[in-house]
Amino acid sequence: MRFKSIIAATDFSEMAEEALRQALSLAQQHQARLLLVHVLPPLVTPNPLLDEFVVNQTTLTLRQSLKDSCQAALEERRQKAASQLNLETRLLEGDPTRELVRLAKEERADLLVMGSTGVTGLAETVFGSTAQKMVRKAPCSVLVARPPLDVSES
Numbered sequence: 647m648r649f650k651s652i653i654a655a656t657d658f659s660e661m662a663e664e665a666l667r668q669a670l671s672l673a674q675q676h677q678a679r680l681l682l683v684h685v686l687p688p689l690v691t692p693n694p695l696l697d698e699f700v701v702n703q704t705t706l707t708l709r710q711s712l713k714d715s716c717q718a719a720l721e722e723r724r725q726k727a728a729s730q731l732n733l734e735t736r737l738l739e740g741d742p743t744r745e746l747v748r749l750a751k752e753e754r755a756d757l758l759v760m761g762s763t764g765v766t767g768l769a770e771t772v773f774g775s776t777a778q779k780m781v782r783k784a785p786c787s788v789l790v791a792r793p794p795l796d797v798s799e800s
Contacts, residue, residue, distance in 0.1 A: 649676040649756040655746055655780075656684050658719055661761025665791035666723065669759040672789075673731055681753060682723055682735045684716050685742040713737065743779040751785050759789045 654669035656662040666682065673680040689709050720735035727733040738745045750758055760777050781788050 647756075649673075649678045651679045651681070651753055651755045652676075652757045652759060653681045653683055653746070653750060653753065653755045655742075655758065655760040655776075656682060656720075656723075657761070658684070658716075659761060661791065661793065663761075664793050665759045665761040665789075668789065668791045669757075670727055670730060670733075672757065672759070673733075678756070680727075680731060680733050681749075681755075682720060682733055683738060683746070683749060684720055684736075685738045685740065685745045686712065686716060687742060688740065713739075742776045743783060746776070746780055747783050747785065755786045757787050757789060758784050759791060762790050762792050 649672060652669055652673050654666050656666060669680060669682075672678065686709075689705060689712070717735075717737050720737060724733045724735050736749070738749065746758065749755070758780060760780065762777060777788075777790050781790065
């Protein structure tokens with residue numbers, strides 16, 4: 647099989663960086679288009695008194711700062727890869743699983759590459775479950791990247 651379009655999902659964790667390294671290698675081998683994507687999950691503030699979610703000015707300011715930081719991180723990775731191949735980036739917002747499935751369909755991706763676990767704490771749980779969901783729901787093959795086995799660990 648020859649991959650023509652590859653999506654690499656990132657949360658900027660160490661495992662996501664390994665997934666990007668593997669996606670870059672595959673894109674080079676297959677002369678495939680590579681799209682690096684980060685999905686910002688919804689950022690809302692629960693209001694228990696109103697039994698609804700509220701988005702206030704502080705939340706909006708925080709969200710914009712987060713978007714700017716993520717866009718800069720994506721751009722940094724794009725520039726690093728520029729000597730190897732043409733890497734495109736995309737910053738999406740919403741449910742990570744839903745957005746990655748939608749993007750894979752839109753882009754007619756042949757492969758989605760992502761890390762087996764993400765950043766620590768709650769985000770790790772969320773991203774880890776995203777990897778599991780993507781294996782089941784993606785319209786294309788999914789490569790769940792793991793770090794290289796350290797010889798001293800075997």
